[in-house]
Amino acid sequence: MIVEQIWTANAYRNFNYLIVCPETGQALAIDPLDHQKCLAAAMEHGWKITQILNTHEHGDHTGGNGAMISATGAKLLAHKNAGQRIAGIDRGLGAGDIIKVGKSVELEALDTPGHTMSHVCVLSHTDTPALFCGDTLFNAGAGNCHNGGHPSELYQTFANQLAKLPDQTLVYPGHDYIANNLRFTLAREPDNRKAQQMLRQVSDQDPSRPLVTTLALEKEINTFFRLYSPTVIAKLREAFPDLPDDPDPRTVFLKLRELRNTW
């Protein structure tokens, strides 16, 4: 499997992706908002885009669909319940559905509500799994729930699905927010040395050659995976004095998400 991570350099800091079967050159484009950059990358390497996958319905993920389909005739895949909000879906995806790309690549759809209620992530069936997580999981952060989502569903997705994936899973999010997210992690957990070190490392990174994190690293630097950290809990109790001294992880997640909204 070839993964081409495409930095759009737009104001929303979107990443687009091409997932390519090296045997056939067939490619699936994830959220190809910058259809021109995606098409140019495919052209340069001789790849043929045959499928488009939208992780969810927001315009910064679906906005390239029309031009991409006109240029390639690619089939459009998205969550099976997104049909009201994404035009022209050819295949609706549910949990566990398999997406084949060419001969050699298999992706599994995960039903991951929270950022919106019709959001899919896809996980590659490769020796080292790769997770394409749209606006659900970001490097060192989590998606917001302002536009059609629910924080409690996002918590369930993190706790019951994402946290259980293999530690070596590579994380490919829909946006480059890593530096700002690390600053939030450090606001909630100032003694997180790994997050301090990572912030120094990425603060001047070129987003066209971004760091690709693993789930193991996310569990160290992403405050939304650090629900049992004594520092996180102690600082939360400063902000929310009514919290018990051993709050359950769901409560910690929801309070962190609430603070992040106005941070």
Ligand SMILES: [Zn+2]
């Ligand atoms: Zn979104």
Ligand SMILES: [Zn+2]
């Ligand atoms: Zn987005």
